[in-house]
Amino acid sequence: MDDCLLLDAGSGGRASQRLVAQCFLRHFANPLLERLDDAALLEDLRGPLAMSTDSYTVTPLFFPGGSIGSLAVHGTVNDVAMLGARPRYLSCAFILEEGLSLATLERVAADMAQAARAAGVRIVTGDTKVVPRGACDKMFINTTGIGEVFTAPAPSGHNARPGDAVLISGALGDHGLTIMGSRENLSFLTDVASDSAPLNRMIAEVIAAAGQVHVLRDPTRGGLATTLNEIAEQSGVSIDIEEERIPVHEAVKNGCSFLGLDPLYLANEGKCICILPEARAEAALAAMRASPHGAEAARIGTVGNGKPGWVALRTRIGGQRLLGMLEGAQLPRIC
Known part of the structure; x- marks a missing residue:
């Protein structure tokens, strides 16, 4: 292969076949993918299925704690897991800019393959398009x-009930602040790294331990505050959370303070919100804390029967403020 992509690599001809064989098949190899049919034949799925799709346009492509490749796997694995499902298979589609370094593409593919193995899923079908210079920013991925x-x-954003406990699986804001620090070369954020991780195994353990979970959501774009607003609106409930209980790393607090950002609205890529009956909260917390991805899990609040759709934060000094839904984007291109 050449050192960088040419438009021919997206033509569907020999150049496309070489790219698929020398890069993607080499990293994603499994019998279902290697058939190279127009779709993957999945014969061993039973019962209700969960399906999710997402597109990843993050810049920079590589950042402390991950890359667009690992993020594309983790994000979709986690979305499927939030429905109380065991993710099994992924498709992936690449939109690549002409002139992209093949070494960069190779590195992203290797990251995706490693992330898929860690999550216990297989990439079984996909597509590649190469567009002219300037038509996209290096690389977009859909999984x-x-x-x-x-x-x-199955857990759903519509199932929160008054009296339910609200749990978070770990510290907030790491991913969003990491992307900003990497993009802008902010030296004072060198101690911050993305939390991008696959949560499917932890979620299965939480459900097994608790027995009943009403809501599972990952607070990605818009962060904790926006996601809780979505749940409160969908379920027709209020939610009360306590600031002193919400885990946020000191480096994230300091960085947000300096930049004028709120960690409650920053994106996360390896955390989940779990809402479930009060009596099952301790069992769920114990299961989270037994996982390397949930060591900092905490109970942060309670579902109430106040004004539907309202999310209220009790501050450290005893005051209260409403947390509205994020109107736009604090940080663009974070996933």
Whole structure:
């Protein structure tokens, strides 16, 4: 292969075949993908299925704690897992800019393959397009995931009930602040790294330990505050959370203070919100804390029966403020 992509690599001809064989097949190799049919034949799925798709346009492509490749796997794996499902298969589609270094593409593919192995999923079908210089920013990736739902009823943003406990699986804001620091070369954020991680195994342990989970959501774009607003609106409930209980790393607090950002609205890529009956909260917390991705899990609040759709934060000094939904984007291109 050449050192960088040419438009021919997206033509569907020999150049495309060489790219697929020498890069993607080499990293993603498995019997389902290697058939190279127009779709993957999945014969071993049973019962209700969860399916999710997402597109990743993050810049820079590589950042402390991950890359666009690992993020594309983790993000879709986590979305499927939030429905109480075991992710099994992924598709991936690449939109690549002419002139992209093949070494860069190779590195991203290797990151994706490693992330898929760690999550226990297989990439079984995909597509590659190469567009002229300037038509995209280096690389965009779309991944679609599918998995088997193993709990009934499946968790949903519509299922929060007054009296439920609100849990978070770890510290907030790491991913969003990391992307900003990497993009702008902010030296004072060198101690911050993305939390990007696959949560499917931890989620399965939480459901097994708690027995009943009403809501699972990952607070990605818009962060904790926006995601809680979505849940409160969908379920027709209020949610009360306590600032002193919300875990945020000191480096993130300091960085947000300097930059005028609120960690409650920053994106996370390896955290989940879990809402479940009060009596099951301690079992769920114990299961989270037993996972390397949930060591800092905490109970942060309670679902109430106040004004539907309201999310209220009790501050450290005893005051209270409403947390509205993020109107736009604090930081663009974070996933």
